[in-house]
Amino acid sequence: MATMQDVARRAGVSVSTVSYVLTGTRPISQATRDKVHAAMAELDYQPNAMARGLASRRSRILGLLMPMDERGLGATETAFVTGAAAAASAAGYHLVLSPIGVADTDELRRLASQRMLDGALPMEVQLDDPRVDLLRELGVPLVLIGRTGDTTGLSYVDIDFDRTVRDAVDHLVGLGHRRIVYVNHSTATIAHGYGPALRTRDAFVAAMTGHGLDPLMIAAEDSAAGGRAALSEAFDRAPDLTAVLAMNENAIFGILGELAGRGLSVPGDVSVVSMVTSPQVAELATPALTAMTSPGSALGRIAVETLLRHLDGGSGEIHQQLLPCVLEVRGSSGPPRATGGDSTTGTGPARPAPARTEEAARRRAATRRRA
Amino acid sequence: MATMQDVARRAGVSVSTVSYVLTGTRPISQATRDKVHAAMAELDYQPNAMARGLASRRSRILGLLMPMDERGLGATETAFVTGAAAAASAAGYHLVLSPIGVADTDELRRLASQRMLDGALPMEVQLDDPRVDLLRELGVPLVLIGRTGDTTGLSYVDIDFDRTVRDAVDHLVGLGHRRIVYVNHSTATIAHGYGPALRTRDAFVAAMTGHGLDPLMIAAEDSAAGGRAALSEAFDRAPDLTAVLAMNENAIFGILGELAGRGLSVPGDVSVVSMVTSPQVAELATPALTAMTSPGSALGRIAVETLLRHLDGGSGEIHQQLLPCVLEVRGSSGPPRATGGDSTTGTGPARPAPARTEEAARRRAATRRRA
DNA sequence: GGTGGTTGTCGAAGCGCTTCGACGAAGCGT
DNA sequence: ACGCTTCGTCGAAGCGCTTCGACAACCACC
Known part of the structure; x- marks a missing residue:
């Protein structure tokens, strides 16, 4: 497993330069960028998610909180999930589905407190939902799929x-x-x-x-x-x-x-x-x-995009959107x-x-x- | 967010001691352990998953590779997922569901190469499954849900x-x-x-x-x-x-x-x-x-337990088990x-x-x- | 009362990355 | 020709944890 050190050495630059190439946080000349990319390709380099997460304090993981009752998942939910996953993937994020029950706040607390989630998307939100309360308390950015009773200050997407x-x-x-x-x-x-x-x-x-x-x-x-x-x-x-x-x-x-x-x-x-x-x-x-x-699919995509916007731009604008079924x-x-x-x-x-x-x-x- | 430093200071011990209390990798006296636990409770301490993952080179994340077709998920799959999640949770692991298609090896490669997964559980395994090949190539421990055509050297659980x-x-x-x-x-x-x-x-x-x-x-x-x-x-x-x-x-x-x-x-x-x-x-x-x-549920539990055994005990014995429907x-x-x-x-x-x-x-x- | 083995704890060295400050080299106006 | 601002790059300091080696202290045993 190649590390960034290896890439830097091979490209004849410093690690920080490699990092900047990867994240785009600072300008890098085209020539250097090419060298680095070449080195990465040769070494088949893949950044270590844990190291990156530790240093940047962002896991690049989005949690899709999906209560799984005994009934299984319908086509609508499935479309939603795939739409969301595609949007997350396109942005370089991972979308993990957590089969956490609405009332299972312990497991959610674990996930969130361990800084494993950059943001959360609670599905099948109830009018009064303990998960939402917990996430707000923990300061985890979230976008609801559905709506709680009181949605002030919360972003959501839902069916109209x-x-x-x-x-x-x-x-x-x-x-x-x-x-x-x-x-x-x-x-x-x-x-x-x-x-x-x-x-x-x-x-x-x-x-x-x-x-x-x-x-x-x-x-x-x-x-x-x-x-x-x-x-x-x-x-x-x-x-x-x-x-x-x-x-x-x-x-x-x-x-x-x-x-x-x-x-x-x-x-x-x-x-x-x-x-x-x-x-x-x-x-x-x-x-x-x-x-x-x-x-379903559009809902998933929009939810993820909204959440990502919250992550980037500080708290950003809250976004509440309803999509009708056609x-x-x-x-x-x-x-x-x-x-x-x-x-x-x-x-x-x-x-x-x-x-x-x-x-x-x-x-x-x-x-x-x-x- | 309290860190291990904070806990150590408060308990009047060193960070390594706190770590040993947490992981149990070295003997710690009962008295010290109590002090540490007390400090953790007072500070509402939760270990940082990223830091732990980086240092230990284990993410404590198990990936459930679940192809999501347009049909959704049936009750059997749902039972499987919840059974697996419960078993993982009990062992202090997270079970993340990845809605990765059977042929979507790119996304899987990303997940696995970034050292984000300690192990994988491919569901709906096909007789010839590219995911299995990829995971073996990457050296990711796995337990199949279902069976490929040739299962030599592979652990699996499946219906009899x-x-x-x-x-x-x-x-x-x-x-x-x-x-x-x-x-x-x-x-x-x-x-x-x-x-x-x-x-x-x-x-x-x-x-x-x-x-x-x-x-x-x-x-x-x-x-x-x-x-x-x-x-x-x-x-x-x-x-x-x-x-x-x-x-x-x-x-x-x-x-x-x-x-x-x-x-x-x-x-x-x-x-x-x-x-x-x-x-x-x-x-x-x-x-x-x-x-x-x-x-379903038993299958999920057994799959996770088998995978965890592989993680702990080196490669360990391969385990192939069939459960009949009753x-x-x-x-x-x-x-x-x-x-x-x-x-x-x-x-x-x-x-x-x-x-x-x-x-x-x-x-x-x-x-x-x-x- | 040495020798040897536990037992319990500590300090320090990383894990692989991001990010900050610094700094030389250009590029600009005047 | 002068300072002044970008631009592009580097070195180093961590992020919060695990883990290795070291080392007291204690127990036993002949």
């Missing part, structure tokens, strides 16, 4: 849920739908203060009332069964519904299964639009789901069956015979891949 | 596919099934040398012929549509099949959907067993899937309808009317959660 919900509702209303039900996450999740669930709920109410429509929201457990139950509840409360807007990706296939079980076609009888969904998942359904595609119309949305106003579409044409229904109960799905 | 397949087949044969079809990954994946697909294929042939049965394997694209197509092909080639063993988790819900679409009940008409599947995913189906549960019987498997030998169960009782079939085509699902 208001805009996303509005666009989705506009799409459905534009098609002629009047009776739209919003399937959110579970009441427990909402009560727990999960930002996206709360924000989309409010945005849905705003969007619907803006159109002079009644906002009907149903909470659903994060499972296929939850989706089925939610759809049943929806039909109980609004027999004339013609469209479902679903935030809950785990429930979406339960919803589709239940619709099929009731003998209702999509989008013939009921249109379905899925929120914050990747193309990959949307294509799994038949027909493919009209969905609001999350800007509507991608696929096969699951279309004009409502009864184009009129408040006509009653009913619970479905010629309800299938009991036997069929029972079978239909098996036609479900929703998973999160592999196992 | 032979045993897993055999147990699954035994379960079905024990129930009375004779005509069992194995739904594997796609032919492209198999041709690409994806270890699990190859190993399970061979294991399936062995297990079936061991029972004097005909091993019928169908390849399926990793999607719901692939699962449906595979099932159709299966019925074409073996109209009398009574059980499906599926390795392809992305296709499983397509398989279930297609079965339902044909009016076949599970497990009444056809039993379904899913391989390498987490309980969470298995429970999403109705009935819940009988599955071979992957030992059978968890749920609702999707049962005795075959026609218990006799080679009776023809047919393509399903009273094939549903065309209209229904068309509707049924919409009753699918399979996703990988979120988006």
